[in-house]
Amino acid sequence: MHEKSDLAAEDVLVRQAKQAFDDSVERIDGQTLSKLNQARQTALSELTPRKSAITQWTPLVGLAAATAAAIVFWPTQPGVEDFSIPLIATDMEVLLMEENWEMLENLEFYSWIELGEDTTPLGDTENNVS
Amino acid sequence: MNTCVAGFEVLCNEHNGTGAKKLQREAEFNRFFAEVEKRALRIAEISIRDREDALDLVQEAMIKLVRNYSDKPSEEWTPLFYRILQNNIRDWQRRRAVRARVMVWFGKDKDDDDFDPIAAAPDPVGRTPEEELQSDEAMQTLERAISNLPARQKEAFILRTFEGLDVAATSVAMGCSKGSVKTHYSRAVHKLRENLGEHW
Numbered sequence: 001m002h003e004k005s006d007l008a009a010e011d012v013l014v015r016q017a018k019q020a021f022d023d024s025v026e027r028i029d030g031q032t033l034s035k036l037n038q039a040r041q042t043a044l045s046e047l048t049p050r051k052s053a054i055t056q057w058t059p060l061v062g063l064a065a066a067t068a069a070a071i072v073f074w075p076t077q078p079g080v081e082d083f084s085i086p087l088i089a090t091d092m093e094v095l096l097m098e099e100n101w102e103m104l105e106n107l108e109f110y111s112w113i114e115l116g117e118d119t120t121p122l123g124d125t126e127n128n129v130s
Numbered sequence: 131m132n133t134c135v136a137g138f139e140v141l142c143n144e145h146n147g148t149g150a151k152k153l154q155r156e157a158e159f160n161r162f163f164a165e166v167e168k169r170a171l172r173i174a175e176i177s178i179r180d181r182e183d184a185l186d187l188v189q190e191a192m193i194k195l196v197r198n199y200s201d202k203p204s205e206e207w208t209p210l211f212y213r214i215l216q217n218n219i220r221d222w223q224r225r226r227a228v229r230a231r232v233m234v235w236f237g238k239d240k241d242d243d244d245f246d247p248i249a250a251a252p253d254p255v256g257r258t259p260e261e262e263l264q265s266d267e268a269m270q271t272l273e274r275a276i277s278n279l280p281a282r283q284k285e286a287f288i289l290r291t292f293e294g295l296d297v298a299a300t301s302v303a304m305g306c307s308k309g310s311v312k313t314h315y316s317r318a319v320h321k322l323r324e325n326l327g328e329h330w
Contacts, residue, residue, distance in 0.1 A: 010319050013326065014291055020269040021292045025168045027266075035185050036171060040163040043192030047156050047200060 158204050163192055166208065166293075170215055173288050176273050177219045178226070187222060191215040209302035212293060216285055216303060223281075275325045279318055282306075286314035287322070 167188060174184035191214040199210050276284055282304070289300045290311075300315075301308045 010323055013323050014319060016268070017272055017291055017322070018294075020272050021169075021172065024266075024269045025172050028168055028171065032171070032181065032185070033168070036167045036188070039185065039189035039192060040160065040167060042189060043163065043196050044156055044159055046193055046196040047152065047159065 155200060159196060159200070162204060162207055162211075166211060167192075169293055170211070173212075173292055174215060174219060176276060176288065177284070178222055179273075179277070183222060187215060187218040190218055208293075209295065209299040212289055212295065212299075212303035213305060216289075220281075271326065272322075275322050278325065279321060282310075283314045283318035283321065286311055287318035290315050 170188050170191070171181075171184055174187045175181055178184055178187070191211055194214045195207060195211050199207065202210065276287065279287065285304055286300060289295045289303050290297075295303060297308045297311050300311045304311060304314075
């Protein structure tokens with residue numbers, strides 16, 4: 001008889017405890033519920049497999065390699081001026097040399113000399129060859 | 131040509147099947163978490179008495195469940211989720227104990243200034259202040275009594291009473307035999323009755 005009443009009392013305690021707990025769950029504030037929602041979304045995002053670092057960078061690395069290869073191996077057509085990087089670099093070097101400024105100042109003189117070379121008598125050339 | 135088209139269709143169907151399966155899984159997890167998250171939070175909070183940390187532990191448990199057990203049937207999720215949560219709670223308590231020892235060593239007693247009563251105040255949901263107070267007091271009394279229980283008895287009582295797990299699911303969640311669950315639970319109820327009195 002005593003055991004039965006004990007069990008009944010324990011049942012009551014368990015029911016009351018459950019009720020108090022459920023009430024406390026209902027009282028959870030909006031801010032906390034919002035944080036719980038965020039936590040859930042974060043967990044759900046784990047279902048989408050993340051790309052590895054290698055996979056993420058592969059397209060960019062491939063594009064860079066292809067561009068580099070295109071610059072190096074681009075076929076130059078005959079008759080078309082070759083504007084490859086080394087040549088441009090040499091031109092710039094020549095242009096920036098100090099003594100060339102002098103040459104630029106006397107451009108008229110140099111073009112006169114060039115004109116003279118073109119009009120050299122034919123006989124002279126023949127002499128040079130023989 | 132026809133073979134190519136047929137092959138492409140098979141590939142598309144397979145891809146759509148995988149996508150649909152993934153979406154279905156996501157919906158199932160969403161439903162499951164929405165169902166358990168509030169109770170899980172309160173359970174963690176009762177165990178560690180800190181809401182922010184309890185939120186972190188619940189999120190961690192959710193992530194671990196998705197990462198490690200998404201291939202398991204959804205019927206097995208509840209005990210697995212609570213097993214992860216209980217492990218997280220135990221780890222947290224261990225860390226806390228170590229931190230407390232270190233704080234005592236350096237002469238700091240407690241981190242009282244972390245507690246903000248306004249931030250921790252609950253939001254009333256359509257009750258009279260008297261009801262609110264009564265319910266709140268009842269839960270506080272219960273929480274105090276639960277916190278005095280030994281760890282395994284506390285776990286058994288919380289999982290069986292608050293989450294409503296049966297003996298088998300509780301044994302999975304606690305990582306022990308069904309017999310142990312029965313013993314821990316019975317002792318917990320007995321002790322709570324002693325501590326709370328008959329009129330609680």
